[in-house]
Amino acid sequence: MVSDQTYISDKEMIHELQLKGYGELEKEKLFLKSFESLYLLYADKLILRKGKKQINFDDLMGICQKNDSETLTKFLIYRDLKTRGYVVKDGFGFGSDFRVYERGQFGEKGAKFLIFGLNEGQQEKMGTLQKKIEQITQMGKEPIIAVIERRGEVIYYKINRMNFYENKTGLEELSQL
Structure with missing residues (x-):
């Protein structure tokens, strides 16, 4: 996670997520919208990190709500x-x-x-x-x-x-x- 944007760089996971309609591919990274990241966290299908800190669902919801009510x-x-x-x-x-x-x-x-x-x-x-x-x-x-x-x-x-x-x-x- 960078700033309030989530991206995936693992090629295998990118492929799997794209087949299911997630994200937008840019420069070999899959960028997820906030609602996609929240859903994947909610469904325990994503581990999200900002630097070395793991971000949970509630943390991400708080970050996202600051940018979009x-x-x-x-x-x-x-x-x-x-x-x-x-x-x-x-x-x-x-x-x-x-x-x-x-x-x-x-x-x-x-x-x-x-x-x-x-x-x-x-x-x-x-x-x-x-x-x-x-x-x-x-x-x-x-x-x-x-x-x-x-x-x-x-x-x-x-x-x-x-x-x-x-x-x-x-x-x-x-x-x-």
Whole structure:
């Protein structure tokens, strides 16, 4: 681990992790996103060191949360998707947290789903939500909202494009009451 970035330099481990959709290869090192490192630590599949000091899950979570307040939300969604057997990669930006590939399709086809997370009770403006959905559907992907309940359970909602029309007739009827 260097700074807040995790990288793997062991060629055998790089190969194994890449086949499962982890990380990005740069100059013979596999760089992992924070949620990937957290998941591998959580699953006891990674021993992480910074210098000679071993870093545990809680230590890494604290480091990551200083840089990104959404770290826990991303980790909970990522962990849930990995547990369900999906290959998950970082999103494209514009509010999508993850690209999710259909089971058995990683490396053969592009991601089918783009997922963005919301914590239970978190407010999101409808215009912002609509813009995200339009961008995702224009890419030919299916938008999904992952809502994190207070207990940490993740619930997924497949969403479609929304249209809001001004209902002038209804407004006129309301004003007459």
